[in-house]
Amino acid sequence: MTDSKDNSRRKDKPWLIRTYAGHSSPSESNALYRRNLAKGQTGLSVAFDLPTQTGYDPDSPMALGEVGKVGVPIAHLGNMRALLTAIPLDKMNTSMTINATAMWMLALYVVAAEDAGVPAGLLQGTTQNDIIKEYLSRGTYVFPPEPSLRLTTDMVTYTVQNIPKWNPINICSYHLQEAGATPVQEIAYALSTAIAVLDAVRDSGQVAPADFGDVVARISFFVNAGVRFVEEMCKMRAFVEMWDRITLDRYGVQNPDQRRFRYGVQVNSLGLTESQPENNVQRIVLEMLAVTISKDARARAIQLPTWNEALGLPRPWDQQWSLRIQQVLAFESDLLEYDDLFTGSVVVEKIVTEMLAEATAELDYVLGLGGAVAAVDSGYMKQQMVQAHSERRTRIESGEQIVVGVNAFQESEASPLLADLDSAVLVVDPEVESQAIADLQSWRAARDDTRVATALAELQARARTSANLMSATIECARAGVTTGEWTATLREVFGEYRAPTGISGVVGSVSPDLAEVRQAVEITSRECGSPLRLLVGKPGLDGHSNGAEQIAVRARDAGFEVIYQGIRLTPEQIVAAAVAEDVDVVGLSILSGSHRALVPAVVDGLRARGLSEVPVVVGGIIPDADATWLRERGVAAVFTPKDYDATVIMRAIVDTVRAAKSMPALPNPCA
Numbered sequence: 001m002t003d004s005k006d007n008s009r010r011k012d013k014p015w016l017i018r019t020y021a022g023h024s025s026p027s028e029s030n031a032l033y034r035r036n037l038a039k040g041q042t043g044l045s046v047a048f049d050l051p052t053q054t055g056y057d058p059d060s061p062m063a064l065g066e067v068g069k070v071g072v073p074i075a076h077l078g079n080m081r082a083l084l085t086a087i088p089l090d091k092m093n094t095s096m097t098i099n100a101t102a103m104w105m106l107a108l109y110v111v112a113a114e115d116a117g118v119p120a121g122l123l124q125g126t127t128q129n130d131i132i133k134e135y136l137s138r139g140t141y142v143f144p145p146e147p148s149l150r151l152t153t154d155m156v157t158y159t160v161q162n163i164p165k166w167n168p169i170n171i172c173s174y175h176l177q178e179a180g181a182t183p184v185q186e187i188a189y190a191l192s193t194a195i196a197v198l199d200a201v202r203d204s205g206q207v208a209p210a211d212f213g214d215v216v217a218r219i220s221f222f223v224n225a226g227v228r229f230v231e232e233m234c235k236m237r238a239f240v241e242m243w244d245r246i247t248l249d250r251y252g253v254q255n256p257d258q259r260r261f262r263y264g265v266q267v268n269s270l271g272l273t274e275s276q277p278e279n280n281v282q283r284i285v286l287e288m289l290a291v292t293i294s295k296d297a298r299a300r301a302i303q304l305p306t307w308n309e310a311l312g313l314p315r316p317w318d319q320q321w322s323l324r325i326q327q328v329l330a331f332e333s334d335l336l337e338y339d340d341l342f343t344g345s346v347v348v349e350k351i352v353t354e355m356l357a358e359a360t361a362e363l364d365y366v367l368g369l370g371g372a373v374a375a376v377d378s379g380y381m382k383q384q385m386v387q388a389h390s391e392r393r394t395r396i397e398s399g400e401q402i403v404v405g406v407n408a409f410q411e412s413e414a415s416p417l418l419a420d421l422d423s424a425v426l427v428v429d430p431e432v433e434s435q436a437i438a439d440l441q442s443w444r445a446a447r448d449d450t451r452v453a454t455a456l457a458e459l460q461a462r463a464r465t466s467a468n469l470m471s472a473t474i475e476c477a478r479a480g481v482t483t484g485e486w487t488a489t490l491r492e493v494f495g496e497y498r499a500p501t502g503i504s505g506v507v508g509s510v511s512p513d514l515a516e517v518r519q520a521v522e523i524t525s526r527e528c529g530s531p532l533r534l535l536v537g538k539p540g541l542d543g544h545s546n547g548a549e550q551i552a553v554r555a556r557d558a559g560f561e562v563i564y565q566g567i568r569l570t571p572e573q574i575v576a577a578a579v580a581e582d583v584d585v586v587g588l589s590i591l592s593g594s595h596r597a598l599v600p601a602v603v604d605g606l607r608a609r610g611l612s613e614v615p616v617v618v619g620g621i622i623p624d625a626d627a628t629w630l631r632e633r634g635v636a637a638v639f640t641p642k643d644y645d646a647t648v649i650m651r652a653i654v655d656t657v658r659a660a661k662s663m664p665a666l667p668n669p670c671a
Helices: 027-039 049-052 075-085 102-116 130-136 146-164 176-177 183-204 207-217 229-249 278-288 316-332 348-366 372-378 380-398 429-444 449-463 470-479 483-494 512-528 546-557 571-581 597-610 622-633 646-661
Strands: 016-018 043-048 093-097 124-125 168-171 217-223 265-268 301-304 531-536 563-564 585-590 616-620 637-639
Touching: 016 168, 016 316, 027 043, 027 075, 027 301, 027 316, 027 563, 043 512, 049 483, 075 102, 075 429, 093 102, 093 301, 093 429, 093 531, 102 124, 102 146, 102 470, 102 483, 102 512, 124 168, 124 470, 130 183, 130 301, 130 372, 130 380, 146 168, 146 207, 146 372, 146 483, 168 176, 168 183, 176 183, 183 207, 183 217, 183 229, 183 372, 183 380, 207 217, 217 229, 217 380, 217 563, 229 348, 278 316, 372 380, 380 546, 380 646, 449 483, 470 483, 512 546, 531 546, 531 571, 546 563, 546 585, 546 616, 546 646, 571 585, 571 637, 585 597, 585 646, 597 616, 622 637
Parallel strands: 016 301, 043 093, 093 124, 168 217, 217 265, 265 301, 531 563, 531 585, 585 616, 616 637
Antiparallel strands: none
């Protein structure tokens, strides 16, 4: 018997294998990176905490409760040096998930590398730097769209000329899907962003027309892959074709290598479940297949979420499991030994052709509005995604879209993975924040204040002109400027921005259960003498507003008067709004793990203003022990991802209001 494998067959080089990681402190994160690299990870993917992403130092009041929670805090050059200790930057490919402060983080990375003896020309990696999707999904924007696009343009032109192996922008459709975008919307809105960036670079005059292909060659993408892996694979083939067409026809790039669609992936987190979370493992595997199985549209880098991300922050062991999933596919299977498996497939070609037509039509519509920036300002793209997400929720709630373990096949044996639930996720030490503040104070005390002031003055002066800001930003990094100082200086010139919420005009849900809830709202409103008013609040820096938006839409459908002012509010602002709007209930949404710091501040603030009878309900990724702790401190109800039916949540809120007002309970068919 002979081995059926052709030993002469050349096996492709695997993609960059990453895990998205960072927490607590630069030194803790550095230790995690070095352990992961020792286990076979081949690239870094840095998660920054929310103050770093939104341009605040750890001692800012806006950073309360957020330091080190969803990523590593980087407030100055010393932090970046500690993060990268003993990591070979001349060989490492580093991805940084950073947007509004991307220029600043790249400057710190460049200077830290120089200090380690690695010139900028050798650095390899990516700054995400896609601010458009921040207005649509993650919410870590700072400045208005136009100056934000100017920062992106400056980074693109500087890196092409000075850091040629660096991808200065990673057009990020990943978070668009997390916010509800369909595959067609994901393609169209991501490509409209790419066009906005390339047009801005071209029109800036900073790159000679003959060198524009070099700009196109440094544009990369970061996409999502859901569990409908056939559709997702076809989406990637459509992405490849459209990008090739756009870069050839719109920008005249003749070199096919420069037109290549280069993308990395984190597979879908939206579909990960708190109920029966062990099912997330097979979801992750299927989603990874979508971006690896087709050679002609294969990802260049992959990072996978973990099985327990719907419960909280993953532990190192959980990340190792996701790392091993990649390694088994890359090194044990024969996937990398073959040409594209779908060339000539009638089914695949049909799906791709349909997607191309629909995505092209949607892209043309956005361009007809004036492009991505205009479609952000008008709220068009945001509203379309909120609508799509609302329709997805409705399909799940009705059972039309099955989610195993959530709305079907709910019977389950006790999971040994959850036997010790309190240890199933990583808990960040509350002392991390005070340690970061102490470190920041020491850094400020040791630096040359005159040099800092000079560097910031030069940055501000250049920001008032059309000069490229990258060199001035690098000098700020060398001088010892902090993240908050760099951002505050540019805020003075560029101002700030609040993106449209996208909830107006969304067509909501209609169902018999919702009709019952509407009746309960109407009865309660009559008994109160005025319509029930719900304030939906997003305290802290968590910009993931998808859940809050869907609750606001469903509450409106249920008959509540809804007050929703968007993201990034302080507890004091939420309390002030509750007083001014005379609300009956406050609903808070927090996904960053900062609920222990922020929620009690709202509850106590309401009591101090004489509104102790106004109940507070909370939704988010909240461990059971924390939910109990919040209830003990006055929270009326806690909802987590397992509470997937928004109509049931609405009825629970009505009952909560009635209990707070000492009204008799109403019959509840949702119970």
